Amino acid sequence: MISRRATEWTKVGFNHGAQNAYDPANNPNGIVSFANAENWLVNEDITDFINTHNHFDKLLFVYGEGFTGTRRLRSAMASHLNRHFKPVQDIDPEQITFGAGVTSLNEVCGLITCNPDSQESILLGRPVYGAFAFDLTMRTGVNLEYVDVGDTDQFSPDCVAGYEAGFEAAKARGVSIKALILCNPHNPLGQCYPRETLVELMHFCAAKGIHLISDEIYALSVYKRGDGPSEEFTSVLAIDPTGIINPSQVHVLYGMSKDFSGAGMRLGCLVSQNADFTKAARAICRFNSPSQLSMDLAAKLLKDQDYVARFLEKSQNLLSQARSLAEELLTEAGIQFHQKGNAGFFMWLDLAPYLPLKETNGDGWAAERLLSQQFSKAGVMMSAGEPYKAPSPGRFRFVFCIKEDAMREGVKRISQVLTKTS
Numbered sequence: 001m002i003s004r005r006a007t008e009w010t011k012v013g014f015n016h017g018a019q020n021a022y023d024p025a026n027n028p029n030g031i032v033s034f035a036n037a038e039n040w041l042v043n044e045d046i047t048d049f050i051n052t053h054n055h056f057d058k059l060l061f062v063y064g065e066g067f068t069g070t071r072r073l074r075s076a077m078a079s080h081l082n083r084h085f086k087p088v089q090d091i092d093p094e095q096i097t098f099g100a101g102v103t104s105l106n107e108v109c110g111l112i113t114c115n116p117d118s119q120e121s122i123l124l125g126r127p128v129y130g131a132f133a134f135d136l137t138m139r140t141g142v143n144l145e146y147v148d149v150g151d152t153d154q155f156s157p158d159c160v161a162g163y164e165a166g167f168e169a170a171k172a173r174g175v176s177i178k179a180l181i182l183c184n185p186h187n188p189l190g191q192c193y194p195r196e197t198l199v200e201l202m203h204f205c206a207a208k209g210i211h212l213i214s215d216e217i218y219a220l221s222v223y224k225r226g227d228g229p230s231e232e233f234t235s236v237l238a239i240d241p242t243g244i245i246n247p248s249q250v251h252v253l254y255g256m257s258k259d260f261s262g263a264g265m266r267l268g269c270l271v272s273q274n275a276d277f278t279k280a281a282r283a284i285c286r287f288n289s290p291s292q293l294s295m296d297l298a299a300k301l302l303k304d305q306d307y308v309a310r311f312l313e314k315s316q317n318l319l320s321q322a323r324s325l326a327e328e329l330l331t332e333a334g335i336q337f338h339q340k341g342n343a344g345f346f347m348w349l350d351l352a353p354y355l356p357l358k359e360t361n362g363d364g365w366a367a368e369r370l371l372s373q374q375f376s377k378a379g380v381m382m383s384a385g386e387p388y389k390a391p392s393p394g395r396f397r398f399v400f401c402i403k404e405d406a407m408r409e410g411v412k413r414i415s416q417v418l419t420k421t422s
């Protein structure tokens with residue numbers, strides 16, 4: 001006997017337990033995963049740093065300063081962000097609140113912006129990071145409004161027309177939009193929003209009186225594409241809000257999981273100039289509190305900005321190389337992908353030509369699910385487009401920052417599956 005909501009939660013499966021990961025020497029039949037957005041290219045670097053800095057004070061084994069970010073960590077993060085995000089006004093450590101990962105802070109933003117079960121909703125362009133559908137809704141009673149802003153170009157200022165239409169369509173159904181959530185750099189498209197688009201989106205949020213929440217977790221995982229197209233990362237905090245939007249409506253999420261290959265640290269933070277938003281976040285982050293040990297290690301890491309500069313430079317070079325290799329292997333395998341993008345860990349593949357439509361009586365989404373199962377059977381995993389609200393079936397998100405031998409093996413397996421379906 002469990003509650004109705006718990007019954008819904010039983011349908012949501014997340015990783016739990018052993019993973020059977022591919023290893024060319026020790027587990028050649030293991031699974032190659034292109035699914036998790038993890039940066040394996042610098043995993044050893046961060047592990048080495050942590051292993052040489054894990055000297056813990058006895059005060060870290062008690063509740064200490066509390067649940068939502070030690071002063072040392074908040075000031076180290078503020079300096080880090082001031083250096084790399086170039087905010088118009090220096091971020092004060094008091095504007096920062098920590099939780100156990102950006103996942104939990106996304107939920108916190110849902111809880112703070114919307115009343116539960118009351119036709120209040122959050123606007124998102126699609127395709128978009130699939131886990132928002134869980135993170136923002138599972139415990140919050142909030143609904144999401146997905147807006148079509150074009151399959152692969154959400155990034156021109158013209159996207160505002162799409163959000164405007166989505167806002168009005170929701171209103172006509174009696175739904176009141178309370179926030180717009182952006183993912184910049186974008187997951188899954190790997191692109192950064194140009195400054196002019198962010199300015200227009202800020203105007204839009206101001207005009208509608210809604211919050212702008214910018215998930216900037218991939219901010220410093222931006223890399224060069226040879227002479228290919230690339231866009232620099234611009235934080236919403238780097239845009240002067242004067243005459244555009246009240247800064248108390250703009251909030252940024254950042255964390256250790258991506259740029260520092262530190263997802264296991266479970267550390268994310270909210271940056272907000274809105275004192276009530278921050279107070280409310282601190283109250284509920286008590287339930288999503290990071291470990292004092294993680295906070296200590298992150299503070300040591302962020303304080304050592306010489307190390308951080310070297311680490312990020314290495315990471316960005318390796319991302320660039322891994323993307324080139326992925327492009328080469330996918331092209332050899334005859335796979336099409338979204339060409340733009342110079343940030344994040346992924347590429348957006350178009351496998352529509354390979355969908356086993358005959359086996360699903362022409363149902364494209366069922367064919368996408370079937371293809372996904374065929375990949376799993378062949379020992380290779382990718383996230384399918386459906387949970388990312390892809391506008392049409394056949395898109396898959398391919399995470400390219402895994403070790404070269406695993407990438408080669410994984411693309412070989414993908415290719416074998418596609419050869420059978422075509």
Ligand SMILES: Cc1ncc(COP(=O)(O)O)c(C=O)c1O
Nearest residue numbers: 037101102103129187255257268
């Ligand atoms: C856009 C985005 N936000 C948040 C997360 C989760 O972050 P965390 O590990 O800090 O919970 C991810 C992970 O894939 C992500 O892609």
